[in-house]
Amino acid sequence: MKVLKRMKVKEYLEERRKFGTLHFTLIDPHKTNAENAEKIASILKDIGTDAFLLGGSIGVDPIEASEIALKLKETGLPVIIFPGDLTNIVKTADAILFMSLLNSENPYHIIGAQVQGAFLVKKYGLETLPTAYIVIGYGGAAGYMGMARPIPWDQVNISIAYALAANMLGMRYIYLEAGSGSPQHIPPEVIKSIKKTVPEAFLIVGGGIRTKEAALSVAEAGADAIVTGNIVEEDIKKAEEIIKAIKKKD
Numbered sequence: 275m276k277v278l279k280r281m282k283v284k285e286y287l288e289e290r291r292k293f294g295t296l297h298f299t300l301i302d303p304h305k306t307n308a309e310n311a312e313k314i315a316s317i318l319k320d321i322g323t324d325a326f327l328l329g330g331s332i333g334v335d336p337i338e339a340s341e342i343a344l345k346l347k348e349t350g351l352p353v354i355i356f357p358g359d360l361t362n363i364v365k366t367a368d369a370i371l372f373m374s375l376l377n378s379e380n381p382y383h384i385i386g387a388q389v390q391g392a393f394l395v396k397k398y399g400l401e402t403l404p405t406a407y408i409v410i411g412y413g414g415a416a417g418y419m420g421m422a423r424p425i426p427w428d429q430v431n432i433s434i435a436y437a438l439a440a441n442m443l444g445m446r447y448i449y450l451e452a453g454s455g456s457p458q459h460i461p462p463e464v465i466k467s468i469k470k471t472v473p474e475a476f477l478i479v480g481g482g483i484r485t486k487e488a489a490l491s492v493a494e495a496g497a498d499a500i501v502t503g504n505i506v507e508e509d510i511k512k513a514e515e516i517i518k519a520i521k522k523k524d
């Protein structure tokens with residue numbers, strides 16, 4: 275595997291997905307400081323996490339976030355901004371999920387924030403990963419702050435139609451979000467149907483994944499990457515188990 279420094283994040287993700295489901299560790303700068311992030315990063319890198327997502331819905335201090343990004347970068351793994359808003363955009367990251375919350379009721383979260391952030395992203399030289407952000411079910415803080423109209427869990431066809439429309443609009447990455455801390459993760463049948471409809475899309479799935487069984491069911495349904503946030507902060511051993519399970523190290 276080539277080292278990331280000579281590789282674009284997009285190429286790195288494509289290369290890695292050939293070997294199975296990826297794991298993304300989500301770090302929220304509002305909840306984790308640079309020292310703690312460094313510890314988490316070194317533990318989870320050794321177990322096999324593939325990249326770091328950096329972001330939060332609320333209370334992000336861009337100065338702290340840029341310090342955290344620097345620490346995470348020391349692992350050699352990509353640091354990808356997962357923006358809750360403009361304060362999440364920092365120069366020291368490698369890339370950004372340049373995302374539109376497709377099922378928001380507020381155009382600000384569909385195209386407004388992106389217009390406001392575009393010059394900054396360009397100025398910082400961040401690699402952009404064009405992402406459809408689709409909120410399903412619970413929604414959590416992201417759903418609330420992003421004024422999403424979450425798609426009901428059982429309305430599988432509506433979720434498929436969103437993913438198809440995103441793909442037709444040229445969005446390479448599709449993030450299926452159940453909401454941070456969701457009591458339920460994205461149902462496997464939703465993931466399966468979307469994977470079948472848009473097999474070429476890079477499917478990121480997150481929200482409410484807290485056990486290895488849950489992670490495995492999401493991976494087997496066709497997720498290209500699984501995101502875990504809360505469990506990393508609450509019980510790092512469980513996060514390690516999740517990574518080992520999807521990397522088939524158990």
Ligand SMILES: CC(C)=CCC/C(C)=C/CC/C(C)=C/CC/C(C)=C/COP(=O)(O)OP(=O)(O)O
Nearest residue numbers: 329330331358375383387391415416419420454
């Ligand atoms: C600035 C650019 C390019 C885009 C704006 C991005 C959009 C559309 C944001 C609106 C939706 C939103 C608020 C997403 C948040 C995504 C995120 C960082 C989630 C991480 O989890 P938290 O929501 O912080 O969960 P906790 O409650 O566990 O802290």
Ligand SMILES: O=P(O)(O)OC[C@@H](O)CO
Nearest residue numbers: 454455480481482503504
């Ligand atoms: O914190 P959890 O529930 O793992 O959710 C992760 C992520 O999808 C939130 O945006």
Ligand SMILES: [Mg+2]
Nearest residue numbers: 302329330331
């Ligand atoms: Mg958060």
